[in-house]
Amino acid sequence: MTDGQREAEGRAGTVRPRSPRRHRVMQQGRIVLGPDTLLPCVVRDLSPAGAKIVLSRPIPLPASFDLVIAAHDLRTVSVRLRWQRGEVAGVRFAPAGDPAP
Known part of the structure; x- marks a missing residue:
């Protein structure tokens, strides 16, 4: 079984497929909070399904937003x-x- 095919056991004992494989990266990003508001961040992990981002300080983020990745x-x-x-x-x-x- 490959890493992408590994399965994790859920809390209720159900088996679910593991998320797509993540790749460690260090890319500059910008969180778009409005037409004139960009918040810098660093994209640290990237997969076909999503990413892990790091801000310079803890700032509450909205439920959805645009992310610019360089x-x-x-x-975007x-x-x-x-x-x-x-x-x-x-x-x-x-x-x-x-x-x-």
Whole structure:
């Protein structure tokens, strides 16, 4: 069984597939909080489904926002906040055309 196929046992004893494989990165990012408000961050882990981001200080994030990632190219993705602990947060990429909650 490969890493991407590993399964984790849930609380109720159910088996669920592991999230897509994450890649450690260190890319500059910007959280778009409004037309004139960009919050710098660093993208630390990246997978096809989402990312882990690190802020310079703990700032409460909204449930959904756009994230600009500077890698080989500059791309903007819509994300949903999954969790946040202080200055570290996990986000999930929203499917194209998915309306904000």
